């Protein structure tokens with residue numbers, strides 16, 4: 408069997424998976440606490456210990472593992488973590504350090520980029536050369552895969568899709584600018600708009616769905632009420648989809664990727680979201696009748712980091 412290991416390093420947990428490359432699956436998984444901020448050497452030693460555990464579960468030794476890939480938060484360029492605030496790292500040669508400690512070749516990528524790579528290789532972009540991933544969460548994360556490789560930008564700062572400005576002098580964004588994509592289309596923005604409309608429409612079904620408690624709403628509340636014909640919820644969803652289509656059309660018109668992959672909890676709405684979105688994109692994005700970017704929901708949820716990290720070794724071939 409061909410083995411590799413994928414490490415999803417987060418601010419809270421380090422999740423590690425032993426991957427069967429031919430079978431396209433995670434064989435064993437284990438997670439330990441990150442206890443950040445800590446020096447890169449310490450975290451690398453912990454990662455090695457988990458790798459050894461996973462190898463033992465499979466009855467192999469670490470030298471049977473072709474490589475170790477890491478998905479890390481922060482800015483990454485060519486194996487170096489240029490900056491990762493929650494880990495307390497700057498200019499950390501993570502790849503080099505982990506390789507020295509484990510004795511295996513290592514590859515490092517930003518976590519959003521690694522997740523995009525998982526989708527490009529084994530997820531909704533399988534068989535395609537280009538995929539742009541957009542994750543609608545607290546903010547909006549992004550990953551750009553072009554010609555089968557992650558595009559980091561010359562300085563590691565590429566794919567900040569959430570801070571593409573879609574409205575001049577628009578809503579305030581957490582980054583300090585105004586009118587950013589994520590100020591309109593993150594889960595946070597959707598919840599904010601849901602609340603605003605509930606206050607304007609005391610008779611809205613959204614109140615019933617929230618059990619009369621405005622703090623008990625989430626990204627699904629407006630979708631649920633909309634599917635039952637609620638006017639205020641329909642406004643929320645229509646606005647949300649309009650803005651989402653603007654952002655995605657910009658991305659399509661620049662890159663013409665084979666696939667745009669939508670991730671995050673909201674993508675779980677499925678056709679309820681995808682149908683109106685695709686409809687809008689037909690008018691706002693370029694492409695021919697038979698050659699249009701596919702817009703798909705992400706295949707991977709929690710394992711995208713581990714799998715994308717594990718597959719980084721393929722990219723380097």
Ligand SMILES: [Zn+2]
Nearest residue numbers: 570580582587
């Ligand atoms: Zn912003």
